[in-house]
Amino acid sequence: MARNPKRPAGARSARTSLGDHFTAWRHHHRDSLADALGRMRGTPGSTLLTILVIAIALALPTGLSVLLDNARVITQGWDGRAHLSVFLKMDIKEERQRALAKDWAGLDGVADTEVITRQQALDEFREQSGFGDVLEALPDNPLPPLIVVFPSNNEPAALEALQQRLSKVPEVDLAQLDVAWVRRLHAIIELGQRLIGVLTLALAAAVVLVVVNTVRLAIESRREEIVVIKIVGGTDGFVRRPFLYSGFCCGFAGGLGALILVGTALWWLGGPVNQLLDLYKSEYSLTGMSPATALILPLFSGALGLLGAWLAVSRHLGEIEPQF
Amino acid sequence: MIKFDRVSKRYASGKDALRRVSFELPAGQLTFLTGHSGAGKSTLLKLIMMIERPTQGQILVGRQNLNGFGNRHIPLLRRKIGMVHQNHQLLFDRSVFDNVALPLVIAGFPKADIGKRVRAALDKVGLLSKEKQNPIMLSGGEQQRVGIARAVVNKPPLLLADEPTGNLDPALSAEIMDLFHDFARVGVAVLIATHDLSLIARYRHRLLTLREGNLIHDGVESATPTAGDWYGA
Numbered sequence: 001m002a003r004n005p006k007r008p009a010g011a012r013s014a015r016t017s018l019g020d021h022f023t024a025w026r027h028h029h030r031d032s033l034a035d036a037l038g039r040m041r042g043t044p045g046s047t048l049l050t051i052l053v054i055a056i057a058l059a060l061p062t063g064l065s066v067l068l069d070n071a072r073v074i075t076q077g078w079d080g081r082a083h084l085s086v087f088l089k090m091d092i093k094e095e096r097q098r099a100l101a102k103d104w105a106g107l108d109g110v111a112d113t114e115v116i117t118r119q120q121a122l123d124e125f126r127e128q129s130g131f132g133d134v135l136e137a138l139p140d141n142p143l144p145p146l147i148v149v150f151p152s153n154n155e156p157a158a159l160e161a162l163q164q165r166l167s168k169v170p171e172v173d174l175a176q177l178d179v180a181w182v183r184r185l186h187a188i189i190e191l192g193q194r195l196i197g198v199l200t201l202a203l204a205a206a207v208v209l210v211v212v213n214t215v216r217l218a219i220e221s222r223r224e225e226i227v228v229i230k231i232v233g234g235t236d237g238f239v240r241r242p243f244l245y246s247g248f249c250c251g252f253a254g255g256l257g258a259l260i261l262v263g264t265a266l267w268w269l270g271g272p273v274n275q276l277l278d279l280y281k282s283e284y285s286l287t288g289m290s291p292a293t294a295l296i297l298p299l300f301s302g303a304l305g306l307l308g309a310w311l312a313v314s315r316h317l318g319e320i321e322p323q324f
Numbered sequence: 325m326i327k328f329d330r331v332s333k334r335y336a337s338g339k340d341a342l343r344r345v346s347f348e349l350p351a352g353q354l355t356f357l358t359g360h361s362g363a364g365k366s367t368l369l370k371l372i373m374m375i376e377r378p379t380q381g382q383i384l385v386g387r388q389n390l391n392g393f394g395n396r397h398i399p400l401l402r403r404k405i406g407m408v409h410q411n412h413q414l415l416f417d418r419s420v421f422d423n424v425a426l427p428l429v430i431a432g433f434p435k436a437d438i439g440k441r442v443r444a445a446l447d448k449v450g451l452l453s454k455e456k457q458n459p460i461m462l463s464g465g466e467q468q469r470v471g472i473a474r475a476v477v478n479k480p481p482l483l484l485a486d487e488p489t490g491n492l493d494p495a496l497s498a499e500i501m502d503l504f505h506d507f508a509r510v511g512v513a514v515l516i517a518t519h520d521l522s523l524i525a526r527y528r529h530r531l532l533t534l535r536e537g538n539l540i541h542d543g544v545e546s547a548t549p550t551a552g553d554w555y556g557a
Contacts, residue, residue, distance in 0.1 A: 024432025228413050231373070232427040232474070233403035235396075322375055324366040324409070324486050 028241065036246035039218070047250070050214050054207050054254025058301055059261035061200040066262060066289055068192050074277075074284050082159060084149040086166050087174045097145045100171060104149060109162050111152035118145050144173060204304055207254065211247050211308025212315075218243060219316045231322045239317060244309045251305020255298030262289060325351045325482050325513035326372060331381035333367050333537075341367035343537040344381065349515060351481065354508040356524050357517040359534035365517045368534070369484055372515075373405060374398045385482065403431055406475030406512075410487035412467045414459040414474075420446070421455040424473045431478055445473040449503060465496035472503055476512075483507055485516045489523055497523060 040047040086104075088097060094117050101113040116124075121143040126132040135141075151162055159177055166175040219226070229239055266288050273286045289297075326349040333342040342364045349355055359365050370376040371383055374390060383390045385401060393401060414423050424445055428438045446452045449469035454462065459470055468488060475483060485504065489497035501523070508514045518524065524531060533541035 020434055021432045023434065024429075027435075028429075028432075224413070225415055225417070228415060228426065229430065230399075231402065231407050231413065232430060233399045233401075234430040235399040238399075238430055322373070324369055 028238065032241040033245045033249075035242045036249055039242075040246060040249060046214070050210060050250050051253045051257055053210050054251060054301060054305070055257025055261055057203040057206050057210075058255060058258035058297065059265075061196050061203055062258055062289070062293070062297060063262045063265055064192075064199070065196050066266065066287075066293075068189065068196065070284075070286055071192075072189055073287065082151065083178055084151065084159070084163055084166065085176045085178055086147045086149055086172055087176070088145045088147065088171050089173045090144050092145055092171050094145070096171065097147065100169070101147045104147065104166070107162075107165075109151055109153050109158055110149055112150045114148040114150070116146040116148065118143050121146060207251065207301065207304045208308040208311070211250055211305045212312040214250060215243050215247055215309045215312035216316055218246065219312065219320070223320055226317070226320045227322050230320070236317065240313045243313050244306060247305040247307075247309020247312075248302045249305070251308070252298050252302035254305070255301025258301065259289070259294055259297055325349050325386065326515070327382075327384040328368075329382040329384070331371065331378045331383055333364075333371060333376060334379045340537050342371075342378075342534075345534075345537075345539045346381075347532060347539060347542055349482075349513045351513050352508055352511045353530065354504060354514040354516070354527075355530045355532060356527075357515055357532045357534070358519065358521075358524060360519075362536075363534040364537045365534060366486075367537075369486060369515075369517060372482075372484060373407065374401055399430075403427065403478065404480050404482060406478075406480040406483040408468070408471050408475045408483070408485040408488045410490040412459075412471040414467055414470055416458060416460045418458075419456050420451065420459055420462070420470050423459055423470055424455075424477050427474060427478050433478075441477055442473075445477040446470075448476070448506075449473045464491050465499065468492065468496075468500060469503070472500070476507060481512060483512050483514045485514070485518075487518055487520075488516060489518065489520055494522070501527060 088100070097117065098115055101115045104110055105113045118141050122135065122141050125143065126135055149162070149166065151159055153159070163175050163177050166172055226239055266286065270286050277284055277286075328345050328347050330344045330346050331342055332340065332344055334340050345364075345368070357365055357368065367376065371378055371390075372385065374393065378391075386404065388401075390401070415426075421442055424442045425438050428441055433441070443452060443455070446455055449472055451462075451466060451469055451473065454466070459467055462470065472488075475485075483504070488504075489500055492500065497520070504514050504516065528544055530544050531541065532539060
């Protein structure tokens with residue numbers, strides 16, 4: 001077969017430059033985001049459901065941790081330093097009380113002492129308890145003189161030794177170590193924190209799985225499109241990008257939803273809780289989420305969505321190959 | 325443009341889809357590929373598109389050996405190949421224009437360029453006036469021409485067609501074949517896999533015939549294969 005000399009050398013493939021590629025890559029990111037949002041808007045029912053599930057799953061640990069933070073702030077005042085409350089016998093005079101306090105301040109293992117006279121105790125009780133009227137009705141001041149002893153060593157063994165020693169002083173009625181219940185409270189708060197940690201992990205996993213499932217269904221419904229994109233030379237990244245964006249958007253929106261849920265719950269609880277704290281003459285009031293939490297939660301949730309989308313895409317995209 | 329050098333493909337099931345097949349397709353030539361179902365036509369196309377990899381032998385596309393290609397090279401290879409399908413593989417959630425533009429969007433062409441090239445391709449297949457329509461509104465022949473426009477829009481040096489006239493009447497088939505001739509004339513290597521004996525008989529082009537994975541015929545001499553050629557007399 002003689003070749004036709006007039007025939008052109010061959011079709012030239014269309015070529016693109018590096019700069020074009022970068023522009024196209026940027027545009028594709030923008031288009032992928034627009035595409036993801038468009039598709040979310042196209043299926044408002046299922047999108048809203050997914051976002052709501054994520055919001056509820058994240059609102060639970062977030063809300064609990066806000067409440068726990070409040071509990072910690074409220075108990076901080078009680079925490080203070082470990083101390084011994086040494087109640088003296090009722091008939092001990094104020095001069096003797098002050099002398100004892102001065103003596104004990106010089107003891108080994110004692111950092112400082114504080115005198116609370118019967119009158120001071122009465123005034124303080126009246127002020128803080130709100131039972132002033134009841135006290136007025138009593139013939140005598142029922143409160144004993146008190147010396148608060150601040151130990152220099154907070155070791156439980158040293159504290160107990162000091163307690164033993166002061167109990168043996170004849171003027172002493174009762175030397176009480178005010179540290180056990182504080183420890184218990186701290187242990188409970190610690191436990192609460194751990195529980196919230198476990199809960200957060202479990203619910204974060206739930207969020208990832210919800211997004212995996214949503215994206216899996218989206219991939220399935222776009223199977224034909226993926227096949228065509230692969231045939232005409234779309235890279236895996238090109239196919240993956242819209243799904244990753246939709247995963248991130250679902251997560252981010254779910255995080256915002258969780259913020260709204262927690263905010264609403266705190267607002268709703270705020271009134272009664274503050275009223276309750278007021279009744280106990282507490283100066284604290286319920287505090288909401290910190291701005292950092294409000295910022296991190298949607299981003300964290302978006303990252304979970306991204307992870308879920310990534311898992312779904314890497315698991316299911318390889319299965320879709322062109323067939324003839 | 326394409327060179328097969330003793331290419332064999334055995335599937336995991338143990339079936340030998342191709343056995344030591346060798347041939348060469350030069351640029352600017354239109355070639356038919358025929359054989360009954362299961363003779364290895366689809367496998368041959370899949371190997372060129374790198375949907376499957378050969379068990380033995382070498383495939384060269386351009387001057388590049390596909391054996392040396394990793395998975396991430398596959399998209400770049402496919403951008404050099406225009407693929408036309410029997411069932412068109414069009415997307416019905418977007419316009420004719422967007423269907424044809426897809427390979428250019430993927431390859432990263434600037435927007436202004438995309439418009440020009442898409443319209444040129446649509447003009448070539450005679451569908452410029454339908455660019456805004458949804459392909460589902462078009463007839464079978466028109467859908468096939470949209471598929472061809474998409475396959476050639478980025479001017480690939482190689483055009484593969486899998487039963488491109490499968491569902492079309494003779495007049496429409498002739499139109500489609502005219503398009504393929506035009507592309508071959510400007511230097512594109514065109515490989516058309518088909519069952520359509522009348523089509524093969526009408527155009528006396530080079531013919532590759534597969535039977536049970538063997539290339540049993542290569543040439544223009546006995547352009548009309550008989551059923552015996554396929555199934556073994």
